[in-house]
Amino acid sequence: MEQNKHPLTNEVGAPVPDNENSITAGPRGPVVIQDVWLLEKMAHFNREVIPERRMHAKGWGAYGEFICTKDISKYTRAKVFEKGKKTDVFVRFSTVAGERGAADAERDIRGCALKFYTEEGNWDLVGNNTPVFFIRDVHNFSDLNRAVKRDPGTGLRSAQNNWDFWTLLPECFHQITITMSDRGIPKDFRHMDMFGEHTFSFYNKENKRVWVKFHLKSEQGIACLSDQEAAQVIAKDRESHGRDLHDAIEKGNYPKWKMYVQIMTEEQAKKMPYNPFDITKVWYHKDFPLIEVGELVLNRNPQNYFAEVEQAAFTPAHVVPGIGFSPDKFLQGRLFAYGDAQRYRLGVNYNQIPVNKAHCEVNEYHRDGFMRVDGNYGGTPAYTPNSAGVWAAQPDVMEPPLDLQGAMYRYDPKDDPTDNCFEQGGKLYRLLDRKHRDLIIENTKNNMEGVSSNIKYRHAVHCLKADEEYGKKMAEALKLDFLKVQELAKLSNNELNKITSDPTQVW
Numbered sequence: 001m002e003q004n005k006h007p008l009t010n011e012v013g014a015p016v017p018d019n020e021n022s023i024t025a026g027p028r029g030p031v032v033i034q035d036v037w038l039l040e041k042m043a044h045f046n047r048e049v050i051p052e053r054r055m056h057a058k059g060w061g062a063y064g065e066f067i068c069t070k071d072i073s074k075y076t077r078a079k080v081f082e083k084g085k086k087t088d089v090f091v092r093f094s095t096v097a098g099e100r101g102a103a104d105a106e107r108d109i110r111g112c113a114l115k116f117y118t119e120e121g122n123w124d125l126v127g128n129n130t131p132v133f134f135i136r137d138v139h140n141f142s143d144l145n146r147a148v149k150r151d152p153g154t155g156l157r158s159a160q161n162n163w164d165f166w167t168l169l170p171e172c173f174h175q176i177t178i179t180m181s182d183r184g185i186p187k188d189f190r191h192m193d194m195f196g197e198h199t200f201s202f203y204n205k206e207n208k209r210v211w212v213k214f215h216l217k218s219e220q221g222i223a224c225l226s227d228q229e230a231a232q233v234i235a236k237d238r239e240s241h242g243r244d245l246h247d248a249i250e251k252g253n254y255p256k257w258k259m260y261v262q263i264m265t266e267e268q269a270k271k272m273p274y275n276p277f278d279i280t281k282v283w284y285h286k287d288f289p290l291i292e293v294g295e296l297v298l299n300r301n302p303q304n305y306f307a308e309v310e311q312a313a314f315t316p317a318h319v320v321p322g323i324g325f326s327p328d329k330f331l332q333g334r335l336f337a338y339g340d341a342q343r344y345r346l347g348v349n350y351n352q353i354p355v356n357k358a359h360c361e362v363n364e365y366h367r368d369g370f371m372r373v374d375g376n377y378g379g380t381p382a383y384t385p386n387s388a389g390v391w392a393a394q395p396d397v398m399e400p401p402l403d404l405q406g407a408m409y410r411y412d413p414k415d416d417p418t419d420n421c422f423e424q425g426g427k428l429y430r431l432l433d434r435k436h437r438d439l440i441i442e443n444t445k446n447n448m449e450g451v452s453s454n455i456k457y458r459h460a461v462h463c464l465k466a467d468e469e470y471g472k473k474m475a476e477a478l479k480l481d482f483l484k485v486q487e488l489a490k491l492s493n494n495e496l497n498k499i500t501s502d503p504t505q506v507w
Contacts, residue, residue, distance in 0.1 A: 199331070
């Protein structure tokens with residue numbers, strides 16, 4: 001018999017004599033505990049499934065490179081944005097609400113997490129395929145996630161819970177309008193745009209700060225699915241987006257996106273008629289035009305899904321010199337939540353996993369912990385300051401100070417007279433042609449099937465506050481009394497929420 005060229009070994013390299021038959025006490029006797037290879041196999045199998053992401057559980061990934069094609073050094077000192085610089089990138093695309101077994105072509109926003117392996121460290125740009133988000137205060141983050149996940153009583157997905165939460169927070173309206181539009185179901189990942197969503201900051205070599213938003217525009221164009229088309233896709237292939245991405249790259253049809261930024265000075269931010277750090281609002285392009293920066297190309301598929309996609313970990317806390325944060329309340333919470341989720345899922349040393357590992361030298365004072373797989377820095381001092389001159393801080397890359405003012409308090413943006421949760425959603429609706437306006441109405445009607453009338457009235461009021469036609473068409477589609485919608489629209493948000501949550505009211 002030909003010698004086996006790839007002999008089976010156990011977990012530490014010793015030969016395994018038999019991988020199919022348990023050691024038993026006699027041919028019909030019980031299995032003995034001495035069968036250590038059986039115990040190892042079963043113990044490992046029991047632990048093969050790590051906790052899935054609470055959100056963005058279903059995802060696909062690819063490697064590529066970012067090429068900076070324009071000089072924006074007047075805004076940022078980040079080396080990734082030096083003209084001509086090429087930087088390795090890993091991108092993970094995902095749906096948001098569904099579990100790992102969810103279908104790709106469901107109506108949902110799509111997560112877009114980009115890891116740039118820069119020479120100054122890893123930069124994670126974590127966003128979505130929409131320029132805004134549902135909520136603006138991180139206090140609502142866990143509640144949003146629970147509302148769109150399964151009902152705790154039935155274990156079923158609940159449109160009632162989803163729409164109840166969305167409509168009680170009027171700042172959700174802008175994102176609802178986008179999600180219910182044709183862009184709520186991208187045809188695939190290649191035919192959609194990507195956005196950093198949050199306001200971030202740039203600072204240059206003179207330590208001057210500007211505020212920045214990131215946009216990546218698909219060079220393949222935009223393509224979306226209707227509810228009916230998506231249902232047909234899902235019936236045949238629940239992995240349609242992942243398959244499309246993999247097959248396109250495998251065939252050499254590499255997807256590409258142009259990166260752009262919007263820039264706002266600190267002085268302009270102070271004069272904005274709305275909060276420029278509110279993630280539920282966009283910066284108008286006519287006021288802050290897109291500035292081209294470079295091109296992202298995805299050109300290599302992962303070789304092992306678990307190792308490279310499931311274990312890929314991102315956090316917006318990972319920035320590099322020249323890129324910083326902003327007073328965005330939602331971003332501030334994400335800076336902690338994302339990294340902490342990865343420590344829970346993958347362990348405290350998750351950044352040593354190859355897909356997460358920096359491509360430059362790493363010198364930190366972190367030691368020990370589960371799954372420490374490197375030399376643990378040997379006998380190098382594990383404390384600072386130390387007399388060995390090891391790993392001194394680099395104050396020259398510190399971002400400039402930010403002036404803060406105002407009393408420490410739990411501020412409600414709805415108490416701000418300049419805040420308008422419906423203006424931008426209304427402008428978006430009026431920007432669309434008749435076909436795409438009708439799509440929003442039809443998609444919303446379908447999505448709200450089974451939702452109680454009180455919540456439908458709440459949403460119709462929001463539509464009316466955004467645009468009269470929007471409100472009237474929504475009331476007609478949901479079979480509501482438009483006169484009642486108009487009366488409810490005269491109420492304050494707190495009054496509207498109270499009356500539409502009153503169980504004694506007849507709807």
